[in-house]
Amino acid sequence: MSEDVTAAAQMAVQKVVQKVADGVTLSEADWARLTGSHDLIALGMAADTARRRRHDDRVTFVQVLEVPLDPRDPLDSDALEAPIPPPTGEVRVTGCPDSSAAAVAAVRTTVARAGAVPVTGFALADLEDVAGHDRSRLRDVLGALREAGLAQLGEVSAAGLTDPDGALAALRDSGVQAARVTLGVATGDAALTLIRQVASWDGVGDVCRCLAPLPRTGSSPPSTGYADLRQVALARLLVDNIDSIQVDWSRYGPKLAQVALTFGADDVDSVPVTGADDQGWRRSPGEEIRRNIVGAGFTAVPRDGRFEVMEDSAESHGHRTRQS
Amino acid sequence: MSVEAVAAKVRSGGRIDRAEALTLYADASTLLLGQLADAIRARKHPSGAVTYIIDRNVNYTNVCVARCAFCAFYRPVGSGEGYVLGFDELFRKIDETLAVGGVQLLLQGGHNPDLPLEWYEDLFRAVKAKYPDFKLHALSPPELLHLSRLSLQPVSVVVARLVRAGLDSVPGGGAEILVDRARRLLNCESKATADEWLSVMRTVHQAGLRSTATMMYGSVERVDERVEHLCRLRELQDETGGFTAFITWSYQPSNTELGGVEATGVEYLRMLALSRIVLDNFDNLQASWVTQGGKVGQLSLAYGANDMGSIMIEENVVRAAGAAYCMDEAEIVRNIEDAGFVPKRRTMAYDILGDPLFRERAIPRQTELAVARAAGDTSVPAELSRYPARSRPGKQQRDAVTES
Numbered sequence: 001m002s003e004d005v006t007a008a009a010q011m012a013v014q015k016v017v018q019k020v021a022d023g024v025t026l027s028e029a030d031w032a033r034l035t036g037s038h039d040l041i042a043l044g045m046a047a048d049t050a051r052r053r054r055h056d057d058r059v060t061f062v063q064v065l066e067v068p069l070d071p072r073d074p075l076d077s078d079a080l081e082a083p084i085p086p087p088t089g090e091v092r093v094t095g096c097p098d099s100s101a102a103a104v105a106a107v108r109t110t111v112a113r114a115g116a117v118p119v120t121g122f123a124l125a126d127l128e129d130v131a132g133h134d135r136s137r138l139r140d141v142l143g144a145l146r147e148a149g150l151a152q153l154g155e156v157s158a159a160g161l162t163d164p165d166g167a168l169a170a171l172r173d174s175g176v177q178a179a180r181v182t183l184g185v186a187t188g189d190a191a192l193t194l195i196r197q198v199a200s201w202d203g204v205g206d207v208c209r210c211l212a213p214l215p216r217t218g219s220s221p222p223s224t225g226y227a228d229l230r231q232v233a234l235a236r237l238l239v240d241n242i243d244s245i246q247v248d249w250s251r252y253g254p255k256l257a258q259v260a261l262t263f264g265a266d267d268v269d270s271v272p273v274t275g276a277d278d279q280g281w282r283r284s285p286g287e288e289i290r291r292n293i294v295g296a297g298f299t300a301v302p303r304d305g306r307f308e309v310m311e312d313s314a315e316s317h318g319h320r321t322r323q324s
Numbered sequence: 325m326s327v328e329a330v331a332a333k334v335r336s337g338g339r340i341d342r343a344e345a346l347t348l349y350a351d352a353s354t355l356l357l358g359q360l361a362d363a364i365r366a367r368k369h370p371s372g373a374v375t376y377i378i379d380r381n382v383n384y385t386n387v388c389v390a391r392c393a394f395c396a397f398y399r400p401v402g403s404g405e406g407y408v409l410g411f412d413e414l415f416r417k418i419d420e421t422l423a424v425g426g427v428q429l430l431l432q433g434g435h436n437p438d439l440p441l442e443w444y445e446d447l448f449r450a451v452k453a454k455y456p457d458f459k460l461h462a463l464s465p466p467e468l469l470h471l472s473r474l475s476l477q478p479v480s481v482v483v484a485r486l487v488r489a490g491l492d493s494v495p496g497g498g499a500e501i502l503v504d505r506a507r508r509l510l511n512c513e514s515k516a517t518a519d520e521w522l523s524v525m526r527t528v529h530q531a532g533l534r535s536t537a538t539m540m541y542g543s544v545e546r547v548d549e550r551v552e553h554l555c556r557l558r559e560l561q562d563e564t565g566g567f568t569a570f571i572t573w574s575y576q577p578s579n580t581e582l583g584g585v586e587a588t589g590v591e592y593l594r595m596l597a598l599s600r601i602v603l604d605n606f607d608n609l610q611a612s613w614v615t616q617g618g619k620v621g622q623l624s625l626a627y628g629a630n631d632m633g634s635i636m637i638e639e640n641v642v643r644a645a646g647a648a649y650c651m652d653e654a655e656i657v658r659n660i661e662d663a664g665f666v667p668k669r670r671t672m673a674y675d676i677l678g679d680p681l682f683r684e685r686a687i688p689r690q691t692e693l694a695v696a697r698a699a700g701d702t703s704v705p706a707e708l709s710r711y712p713a714r715s716r717p718g719k720q721q722r723d724a725v726t727e728s
């Protein structure tokens with residue numbers, strides 16, 4: 001690659017970044033420049049500008065206790081009886097229900113145990129299956145879950161829905177909010193296509209709080225750091241109709257999740273409630289996430305499974321340092 | 325001076341002083357630091373090449389009297405877990421390294437009182453006799469100082485003798501933080517003060533050898549001490565021009581006496597970018613994927629690094645402290661190309677050797693780094709009996725080897 005060509009490409013990207021900073025709507029050519037650029041820092045700067053416009057220097061995070069839907073392991077059954085530890089902001093039912101009744105029963109049991117802590121769970125695509133891909137039955141299933149105490153639906157997979165318009169309409173009609181839209185396992189161009197698709201969904205932001213743009217399971221070869229951060233930044237830049245861009249602490253690990261905060265992400269999901277490693281107890285996950293958010297130049301705001309702020313930590317240990 | 329003013333100075337190619345570096349670190353955004361560092365990288369390496377070396381990181385002994393508080397690797401003299409690699413074991417490692425296209429050993433170890441200077445000379449001579457073109461990038465400044473103290477010879481004599489035996493270049497390990505207040509807290513002042521470390525490097529450069537330079541941050545030091553470290557390296561580089569590259573990594577706390585928590589990924593990228601900005605007379609900055617993992621390791625290329633370091637093949641020190649990442653040549657090349665750069669193989673002196681080797685010939689994939697020795701292998705090399713031991717346990721061990 002010649003120096004002149006590289007410099008010219010960088011200049012072109014910088015111009016697009018300036019447009020983002022000025023709030024100018026980007027043309028198709030601008031998007032092509034952004035998505036085709038290897039200038040990761042310029043992309044990050046554009047995404048950071050866009051995220052600060054919405055969220056200033058706030059980064060929300062939630063500490064999640066997972067409860068398996070169908071505990072076959074006796075240890076998991078024991079875990080179901082255990083009290084909910086204090087920093088828990090969300091109890092998440094994990095797994096795929098085989099019937100509406102099973103889903104409702106699991107929510108009832110979990111809500112009884114969780115007390116005031118919001119209970120979330122389930123993927124909309126799985127509930128579509130349970131409802132036999134019938135729009136009105138899906139709305140009824142969602143309504144029954146809400147009545148059983150479900151605070152938020154866990155996931156709307158952009159890749160997994162057979163009838164996105166119908167599924168989102170059912171969600172809206174049932175009065176249930178979803179915590180996040182996900183892109184399944186998509187990376188690269190496939191992810192970009194899905195991100196654009198989500199950006200075109202009318203009113204999705206009324207029923208979904210976040211877009212979680214990174215793949216939900218590992219791939220071989222694994223995605224790279226560049227690819228992950230490009231995906232986060234492009235999600236923030238392309239998706240105007242969803243308020244938050246979310247990264248997953250447990251799936252991506254503290255280092256990548258923290259760097260992603262400087263590339264447009266503003267919410268951290270799946271921070272464990274308790275933590276230990278094979279060296280014994282280390283810093284608690286709550287302290288660790290605050291340290292990472294502040295270290296990235298933001299203010300840490302704990303939230304619960306309804307996206308409500310749990311306490312104002314800004315005065316204590318969650319406030320950003322001078323660099324931003 | 326404001327962040328904007330310092331940034332403008334950096335953009336125009338100016339050298340920043342300590343106070344300006346501190347201003348940048350404290351107040352500049354991570355992305356701005358990255359932008360400034362990336363521009364310097366692009367200026368110094370306009371071809372878009374990102375280099376790496378195929379070599380093996382071998383620790384010839386883990387027995388050490390220095391007892392640094394941040395080290396999870398060493399074993400005290402007399403420990404049942406202490407080891408010294410035999411010449412034949414090292415030859416086997418060289419054969420394996422050559423098989424995957426490797427060009428050198430990065431050879432470092434503990435300060436073992438029972439390995440006299442002659443052991444190193446004989447080892448180096450034996451390696452060069454068997455593998456004349458194979459390079460020995462060996463013995464960090466504190467090890468050279470240890471040998472100087474052990475042999476009662478000046479460092480310059482130790483270096484000259486080792487060069488005659490086959491030493492090619494010197495790794496920049498043991499620098500930690502080049503400020504004695506921090507070194508005292510880390511219990512590594514006695515192995516080498518900041519002045520001693522720099523003085524050994526000066527001697528190495530004056531002897532015509534090239535070396536790397538390193539910094540381990542994130543333990544007990546203050547940010548101004550990190551900046552002081554960078555500035556002292558920059559001053560020596562102005563004087564000798566002997567450093568080929570700079571590598572920084574975060575302190576790895578697991579299993580160490582000091583304990584604590586590791587610095588974050590963002591802190592690594594900020595530190596790397598600041599290093600690229602301050603060290604304006606260093607040509608090359610390496611990514612520390614072995615401590616940061618592949619993803620942040622790759623991101624280093626956007627924050628000032630132009631080199632992915634070594635594929636390592638083997639690693640013992642960082643693994644002992646809790647990090648165990650592995651990238652073989654194919655994986656390093658994939659990451660370089662994915663970031664938009666052109667991968668090139670290099671030597672320690674940054675001479676380009678060529679394009680990725682695995683594309684020229686079949687090289688087995690490597691999914692984990694090798695260790696110095698298999699667990700439970702307590703064998704004592706027979707040749708050790710030829711060298712006088714200094715410690716009581718060492719003497720007893722020599723006697724046992726001689727009798728058997």
Ligand code: SF4
Nearest residue numbers: 388390391392395434
């Ligand atoms: S860092 Fe090196 S000198 Fe210090 S204790 Fe470990 S092996 Fe010995």
